[in-house]
Amino acid sequence: MKDLIEFIAQSLTSNPEAVRVTESDEGDQIVIRLEVAPEDKGGGGRVIRNHGLDGALRIKCHSDNPQRFQAGNSVTVGDAERxxxxxxxxPGEYAILRLDGIVDVQTAELLAGQWLYAATDSGPELPPGEYYHYQLVGLQVTTDEGENLGQIREVLITGSNDVYVVESSEGAEILLPAVHHVVKQIDIVAGQVLVHLINGLR
Known part of the structure; x- marks a missing residue:
């Protein structure tokens, strides 16, 4: 499984040499961790082009955290943190971003197409029981009857509530609405989500 994940990750990333897959035995389960280069995480946004002549960047945001790009935070772009x-x-998902040290059009033009990787601890602390989407992706989902459903692969935003896309080790998907009578407990530190499956979810 470790070799398969490494092969798939290397084929999907722009920097395959930076892919690192580790496997560890943690109690009664095998935990596989995947690390990729910052530009392949897509955690913040992407530079579309330069804006004006003073080094400003037009970016497209890919973050569920509206405070991710507020002044005073930092991002990694290219090989530098700024x-x-x-x-x-x-309007839409776009913004004009100005970064420390980028003050001319020539430097800004070199960053076109680069990913902006925002630190995961950027942004304000949320109230208890609320989480940023990046905190949920990758968590292990288990039912209150002890069944392992897989990991949260994606969080879908709907009109009424979020929906967790959970993928099993065999590739099967199940959609879980993020409502209190389904999602019973979220433990970010332990990497676990406890759910109760109601009729119609399978």
């Missing part, structure tokens, strides 16, 4: 000087929101 402080955010300012960020102006635009």
């Amino acid at each position: 402080a955010i000087v300012s960020c102006q929101s635009l």
Whole structure:
């Protein structure tokens, strides 16, 4: 399984040499961890092009955290971590971003197409029981009857509530609505989600 995951990750990433897959025996389960280069995490956004002549960047945001790009936070772009000087929101998912040290059009043009990887601890602390989507992806999902359903692969935003896309080790998917009578407990530290399957979810 470890070799298969490494092969798939290397075929999907832009920097396959940075892919690292480790496997560890933790009690009664085998835990596989995947690490990729910052540009392959897509945790924040992507530079579309330069904006103006003073080094500003037009970006497309890929973050569920609206505070991710606020002034004072930092992002990794290219091979450097830079402080955010300012960020102006635009209609849709776009914004104008100014980063420390990027002050001319020539430097900005070199960053076109680069991913912006925002630190996962950026943004305000949420109230108890609320989580950013990046915190949920990868968590192991188990039912209150002890059945392992797999991991959260994606969080879908709907009109009423979020929906967790859970994928088993065999590739089967199940959609779980993020409502209190289904999701019973979320433990970010332990990497676990406890759920109760009601009729119609399979």
